[in-house]
Amino acid sequence: MGNRSILLVERPTGMPNDKNFELVESEELPRLNEGEVLIQTIYLSVDPYMRGRMSGRKSYIEPFALNEVLSGGIVGQVIESKDGNFKVGDYVEGRLGWSDYNVAKSHQVRKLNPSIAPISTALGIVGMPGLTAYFGLLDIGEPKEGETVVVSGAAGAVGSTVGQIAKLKGCKVIGIAGTEEKCQYLKEDLHFDEVINYKTDNIKDKVKQYTPDGVDIYFDNVGGDISDEVIKRINYKARIILCGQISSYNATEIEHGPRIQGLLVQKSALMKGFIVGDYANNHEEGLKQLGEWVNSGKLQYRENIVEGLENAPHAFIGLFKGDNLGKQLVKVSDD
């Protein structure tokens, strides 16, 4: 049985492109050792944070090695097992290679229960992006009823979850996204109070118009000029939650912008960066709550699915063009 994998063959400078990636094929799969399982990839997740790992720079997570298989969130099915806890047919999620098949040690994966939520959600709303929204908003933001919450990248996997949880907590939610379709989805389907299309609206005017009482919480996935306008509106003791800065992930040098420290002092405001790994000890609790909310219809989600392992690089590049509404997945094989 052959295997296909996607390698990083060149570190991107600026926007990633096709030449950074290469699809390779191997004739056979490695044999399983005791305690290992063979997993056939069903879904593969592309996420903005991966851009950081593609540059050589050290960050909170090691850079991807050149000429090796890329890795990320994978949902798959066990097709061979040398571990008593896993049987053929089990669905699992783990951080594995961008390949048709992966050999994994059992501690590298978690078993999924398809009766709680569709298995693909283990890469989205009941997975890493959902947990990111959950802990960032609730632990750092501590939203209170009646507060005003602004979310950038609002139609993405994290942003759309943040906005919905904020609504569950009784907040007024304003989402910022980049297409009319996304804005309509946020307002009509997810019941955001207001939406701003940063590509067509005057952000400054709209932010001002929609936040007459100022901004208590800003959940920022984007950074840059959009954030500058939101941050100007913060209230006393506001919380700015820094989740991502996708607008600058492809920057080739450090960007400059207005210094915000003076405003943070004036407003006794907090700005906090985080990654989901900071909450590793609480993931189980978070997944349980998210699963319940999804199951009971309190949280909705959308997926944007591209077919074929060979199209994973394209799906990844699309993240930086704002192509995806909801969680971007690549479907590698049939469920």
Add this chain to the structure above:
Amino acid sequence: MGNRSILLVERPTGMPNDKNFELVESEELPRLNEGEVLIQTIYLSVDPYMRGRMSGRKSYIEPFALNEVLSGGIVGQVIESKDGNFKVGDYVEGRLGWSDYNVAKSHQVRKLNPSIAPISTALGIVGMPGLTAYFGLLDIGEPKEGETVVVSGAAGAVGSTVGQIAKLKGCKVIGIAGTEEKCQYLKEDLHFDEVINYKTDNIKDKVKQYTPDGVDIYFDNVGGDISDEVIKRINYKARIILCGQISSYNATEIEHGPRIQGLLVQKSALMKGFIVGDYANNHEEGLKQLGEWVNSGKLQYRENIVEGLENAPHAFIGLFKGDNLGKQLVKVSDD
């Protein structure tokens, strides 16, 4: 009995100057009503935050009114009382006018106990600046033994207290100040581990050299380029405490600098602005602890005293030139 007062007659643009202020004399003092006391000013405090109040902009505290008496921290002595809780001779501290004499309601002042610490310290290390250091460092910074703490504006009233408390908590402390005299004082007298003279040292090199294990806490009184270099060195879960941004208080437009949000995400770091008023409910506890530390010699302080009410504007302007080592006071009358 006549009274002299200093008015704000013009809002400063950029660096404040003599023309912004005017000394006026009145022939007599207002009569006391029930519940009021007449206070002769002994010390008057000039503080960087006052620059914000001199501009018309609304902030966490109302702007000073034009052509009215400036106000700030005052230590004085009761010379007449229509309140049973205060008797002639009592020492008090309060936020009062820049005048030889003030009529105050009793709730506007707190009584001082000169046996705990010299009365002038009620404007410094056992007063607002001391509390600022205490709550900022301990509540936001949560310093742990062995951590590396960097303080900018280290020789000022707040900074010198921050560094000493950090030493009491077992931290390694690096101070940044602007004269050799200040640096020597911090190192020799206050036992800071390392000092950097930002006017003569290469800040980037020195910060790197003195923080081989990175920066866990940065207590920032200054902002601007100096802070940029310190922030580059932050560790995972670092805390950046924004107390003041004196380098930009005289700026006439919003300054630009490197965007730091990306780094805060990478490091899961916190940046928090605050003012001492955020901790109003805990001031008593803080003053008690600071008084004990001063009394037992665990905290040292210096004062820089200018004589004469008429010289208060000069003393204030000097804050922005780095003139003061320790707390800047104006002595208005003899103790």
